[in-house]
Amino acid sequence: ARAELMKMEKMQIVSQMAASISHEIRNPLTVVKGFIQLLQTGRLPRETEERYIRIALEELERAEAIIRDYLTFAKPAPKETEPIDVATQLQKVLQMITPMAHMHSIHVSSSLEHGVVIGNVQYFQQCFLNLLKNSIEAMPNGGTLHVAAENRGASVVITISDNGVGMTKEQVRRFGEPYFSTKEKGTGLGAMVAVKIIEQMGGTWTIESAVQKGTTLTITLPASRLRPPTAEQSAAG
Ligand code: ADP
Ligand code: MG
Numbered sequence: 001a002r003a004e005l006m007k008m009e010k011m012q013i014v015s016q017m018a019a020s021i022s023h024e025i026r027n028p029l030t031v032v033k034g035f036i037q038l039l040q041t042g043r044l045p046r047e048t049e050e051r052y053i054r055i056a057l058e059e060l061e062r063a064e065a066i067i068r069d070y071l072t073f074a075k076p077a078p079k080e081t082e083p084i085d086v087a088t089q090l091q092k093v094l095q096m097i098t099p100m101a102h103m104h105s106i107h108v109s110s111s112l113e114h115g116v117v118i119g120n121v122q123y124f125q126q127c128f129l130n131l132l133k134n135s136i137e138a139m140p141n142g143g144t145l146h147v148a149a150e151n152r153g154a155s156v157v158i159t160i161s162d163n164g165v166g167m168t169k170e171q172v173r174r175f176g177e178p179y180f181s182t183k184e185k186g187t188g189l190g191a192m193v194a195v196k197i198i199e200q201m202g203g204t205w206t207i208e209s210a211v212q213k214g215t216t217l218t219i220t221l222p223a224s225r226l227r228p229p230t231a232e233q234s235a236a237g
Helices: 002-040 047-069 086-103 121-136 169-174 190-200 230-237
Strands: 080-086 105-114 116-119 143-152 155-162 204-210 214-224
Touching: 002 047, 047 121, 047 190, 080 086, 080 121, 086 105, 086 121, 086 143, 086 155, 116 121, 116 214, 121 143, 121 155, 121 190, 121 214, 169 204, 190 204
Parallel strands: 105 143
Antiparallel strands: 080 116, 143 155, 155 214, 204 214
């Protein structure tokens, strides 16, 4: 019965995500199509053509950014939910973002205990990639990013701290709201995707933030007693 339930939840996540993605990418693609059709007439002044090409490219970049917020780790046949070792998976995401952090003079530190939670590994990674990317983007002039995972009995608590631009009360309140972004080229979807994934795993999150001081995100996930698959088993699936 437990396996059945997990399967159903999994299907639900997948179909919800698929529906959102196709919805989100349709807009920029429609715009690109429209401008290309206009260009196809071949009767536009040179400057207009250049402007339309620029808009089309910007919209394609936007579509790319949306796909990154949802599907960075997507595989053709995603696995169902499974026990996840948070330290191992957070380490993988940290490895991905560390070059980007160093480019922005950001020091990355971590203290990761081996806690186990139940979820879909791809979504888990997507969730933390989106959150860590936000922390890095909050420190355009450098800083420190700290990630910790701690076992607390029935829960695994993950904290992400940065000493970046911080958030106002209003921004904290709107965190996770679709399209809410303070960035010029932001999608406003990364936090929403992360929050949805946390909720799907039965977790909760809180934000502590001060403008120009920094932000700490605390994510609490239910701990599992199951054993995560070995690296080999994971790679095979
Ligand atoms: P995007 O990154 O594309 O703007 P997100 O949904 O990922 O969209 O984030 C929404 C908004 O939340 C950001 O634009 C930013 O204002 C705020 N935010 C998220 N994380 C942080 C953080 N660590 N520090 C400051 N602001 C943040
Ligand atoms: Mg983001």
